[in-house]
Amino acid sequence: MKKNYTRTKPPEIDRRKFLTSLGWTGVGLSTLIASIGNLLYLKPAIDYGPPTLLRVGKPEDFKEGIKEIFETERVAVIRDKKGFAAISLTCTHLGCTIRTSEMGFECPCHGSQFDNDGFVTGGPAPKTLDWYQVAIAPNGELEIDKSIKITPGTYFKV
Amino acid sequence: MREIDTKQVFTKDANKTYGLMELVKGTKPTVGLQPDDMVFTWPHLLIRELVLFVVVTAFLLVSAFFFDAPLEEIANPNHPPNPAKAPWYFLGLQELVSYSAFIGGVLVPTFIVVILMLVPFIDRKKIGIGKWFAKERSFANGIFLTFLIIMLILIIVGTYFRGPNWEFVIPWETGGLH
Amino acid sequence: MKIKDELINLNQQKQKGWFKQFWSNLYRSIFRYGKIPQDAEGQSYAVFNNLFLHIHPVKVSRHSLKFSYTFGLGIIAAILFLILTFTGVWLMFYYFPSATEAYNRMLDLRSSVDFGFVLRNVHKWAAEAMVVVVILHMARVFFTGGYKPPREFNWMIGVVLLLLTLGLSFTGYLLPWDQLAFWAITVGTSIAGYAPIIGEPLRKFLLGGDTVGQEALIRFYVLHVVILPGLMVIFMAIHFWRIRKDGGLSHPSENEPTKKGNSR
Ligand code: HEM
Ligand code: FES
Numbered sequence: 001m002k003k004n005y006t007r008t009k010p011p012e013i014d015r016r017k018f019l020t021s022l023g024w025t026g027v028g029l030s031t032l033i034a035s036i037g038n039l040l041y042l043k044p045a046i047d048y049g050p051p052t053l054l055r056v057g058k059p060e061d062f063k064e065g066i067k068e069i070f071e072t073e074r075v076a077v078i079r080d081k082k083g084f085a086a087i088s089l090t091c092t093h094l095g096c097t098i099r100t101s102e103m104g105f106e107c108p109c110h111g112s113q114f115d116n117d118g119f120v121t122g123g124p125a126p127k128t129l130d131w132y133q134v135a136i137a138p139n140g141e142l143e144i145d146k147s148i149k150i151t152p153g154t155y156f157k158v
Numbered sequence: 159m160r161e162i163d164t165k166q167v168f169t170k171d172a173n174k175t176y177g178l179m180e181l182v183k184g185t186k187p188t189v190g191l192q193p194d195d196m197v198f199t200w201p202h203l204l205i206r207e208l209v210l211f212v213v214v215t216a217f218l219l220v221s222a223f224f225f226d227a228p229l230e231e232i233a234n235p236n237h238p239p240n241p242a243k244a245p246w247y248f249l250g251l252q253e254l255v256s257y258s259a260f261i262g263g264v265l266v267p268t269f270i271v272v273i274l275m276l277v278p279f280i281d282r283k284k285i286g287i288g289k290w291f292a293k294e295r296s297f298a299n300g301i302f303l304t305f306l307i308i309m310l311i312l313i314i315v316g317t318y319f320r321g322p323n324w325e326f327v328i329p330w331e332t333g334g335l336h
Numbered sequence: 337m338k339i340k341d342e343l344i345n346l347n348q349q350k351q352k353g354w355f356k357q358f359w360s361n362l363y364r365s366i367f368r369y370g371k372i373p374q375d376a377e378g379q380s381y382a383v384f385n386n387l388f389l390h391i392h393p394v395k396v397s398r399h400s401l402k403f404s405y406t407f408g409l410g411i412i413a414a415i416l417f418l419i420l421t422f423t424g425v426w427l428m429f430y431y432f433p434s435a436t437e438a439y440n441r442m443l444d445l446r447s448s449v450d451f452g453f454v455l456r457n458v459h460k461w462a463a464e465a466m467v468v469v470v471i472l473h474m475a476r477v478f479f480t481g482g483y484k485p486p487r488e489f490n491w492m493i494g495v496v497l498l499l500l501t502l503g504l505s506f507t508g509y510l511l512p513w514d515q516l517a518f519w520a521i522t523v524g525t526s527i528a529g530y531a532p533i534i535g536e537p538l539r540k541f542l543l544g545g546d547t548v549g550q551e552a553l554i555r556f557y558v559l560h561v562v563i564l565p566g567l568m569v570i571f572m573a574i575h576f577w578r579i580r581k582d583g584g585l586s587h588p589s590e591n592e593p594t595k596k597g598n599s600r
Contacts, residue, residue: 044544071236094526096238108240111323124256196395198379210408214415218458227460232439233518242519263530274495278488287481288588302478
């Protein structure tokens with residue numbers, strides 16, 4: 001009596017291969033999860049910087065056509081016929097603090113120029129200055145939220 | 159005669175005066191080719207390292223006594239200096255950034271690092287090794303030299319020829335060397 | 337000296353006074369093979385029985401010792417790193433990574449602390465020199481064809497070392513918290529911010545916020561004194577080890593013969 005066992009591959013090895021790759025998958029996945037955890041830990045979660053909400057005074061305090069500069073907060077508040085705007089004073093080129101000029105704003109670092117609405121008129125800056133959201137706080141003061149950026153050119157009507 | 163276990167690759171022999179140190183792949187032992195070229199690390203290399211150490215330390219100490227490391231006023235986020243410059247080794251990139259932020263800030267640095275990593279896989283021919291500016295390699299050397307010179311020029315321009323508003327200045331005319 | 341003789345020597349020491357014998361035993365327990373080695377055996381043992389010397393091979397080729405071949409640039413880079421570690425740790429005794437304190441500490445180092453200015457100046461100039469020297473070392477490796485097989489991997493390790501050197505220099509730049517530091521880092525991190533997709537997150541990650549401030553200072557500090565130097569040590573160890581495993585420095589004898597004959 002002869003039995004013919006024909007196996008192309010010994011099954012033990014297949015199982016071993018399977019378990020090995022399963023093991024490696026486990027190691028890989030746990031490494032991945034651990035790295036994601038570590039990265040999340042390092043991601044700045046709490047903003048320890050200056051507060052993003054700031055109240056700048058009653059709307060009546062602002063004169064039309066004058067750029068009110070809040071230096072430490074790096075924001076300019078503008079009153080226009082169209083309403084109020086809060087424009088960031090951080091240069092979109094490489095992050096210097098910009099200052100007002102006759103034409104609007106200019107950056108001392110590498111000479112970028114912006115018009116009164118923060119649109120680039122010259123220099124290396126690649127994009128328009130940030131516009132922050134303006135609202136009226138319950139006490140009637142203007143409130144600027146630096147964490148919310150809005151489309152440049154949208155004035156806030158009181 | 160003692161029997162030798164043929165299954166063992168390295169037989170144990172009481173009279174053996176050598177041991178297996180390491181296995182090296184290759185067609186020839188590096189020491190074998192020119193035995194006369196090899197000298198002992200102790201003292202030939204060590205004495206050179208010691209001398210270099212003394213020279214470097216002395217040089218730094220002397221410079222430290224004569225030249226103070228710069229220290230400007232305390233950081234003030236409201237008043238950027240004009241112009242504001244990155245550390246000198248990034249000034250080449252900053253120079254490029256003032257033309258195009260994307261090219262200078264992203265494309266060029268990524269390109270440089272990737273190409274540097276790939277250099278030994280692009281140029282693999284074993285010619286001109288062990289000799290400065292070997293004639294056989296003048297093409298590769300030429301490219302690399304050009305690259306170094308361009309970076310150097312950009313850094314020099316960024317460091318000395320850029321004044322207020324990032325405008326081009328001639329340092330010896332404005333006395334603006336800093 | 338053969339080991340057998342060595343043992344006989346030890347036995348004979350019984351006749352010495354107790355202190356001399358103790359001293360000799362102590363010395364032998366540390367340095368097993370005599371004083372300054374004079375013969376080939378001693379010179380070999382001196383290298384491979386010493387942890388610090390063991391990063392060297394026992395023998396090196398004359399060609400690689402020629403100053404005009406390497407200009408000692410790799411060694412100088414390593415020496416500068418040692419000096420930077422030493423002076424850096426010393427500076428840490430006075431430095432304080434706080435946006436309100438850091439600058440004052442720099443002033444104190446300059447005016448009040450004895451030799452404070454020396455440590456700060458040496459640290460600063462060594463750091464600048466290291467960037468230059470590492471770039472020059474890379475140039476010398478390129479111009480002498482030192483990256484060709486089998487040294488491809490060591491060249492890549494070298495590129496990592498270059499990036500680490502730049503990273504150490506850049507993170508250190510912020511620590512004095514003066515105008516130069518603040519704006520150089522503002523500008524430098526903004527350049528990174530231009531990378532597509534990862535740029536802005538990377539910038540926030542480095543700064544720990546939107547702008548350079550206290551959070552950025554503490555992050556740069558940790559990178560500068562722990563993480564980057566740690567990585568540097570690891571990669572330098574691989575770099576040196578690979579030099580040995582690749583058969584020492586590149587050598588003209590590795591050239592393949594060309595049609596015109598061996599280009600040695
Ligand atoms: C912290 C930085 C570095 C240190 C401390 C260092 C140290 C060394 C040392 C001591 C040597 C022995 C030969 C010599 O002194 O020239 C060497 C060789 C070598 N280095 Fe570096 N190095 C550094 C960075 C780099 C960089 C940036 C590269 C290239 C991108 C590089 C690639 C190489 C290669 C390929 C060799 C072997 C060269 C040959 O065999 O001719 N290293 N390195
Ligand atoms: S940072 Fe404003 S122009 Fe460069």
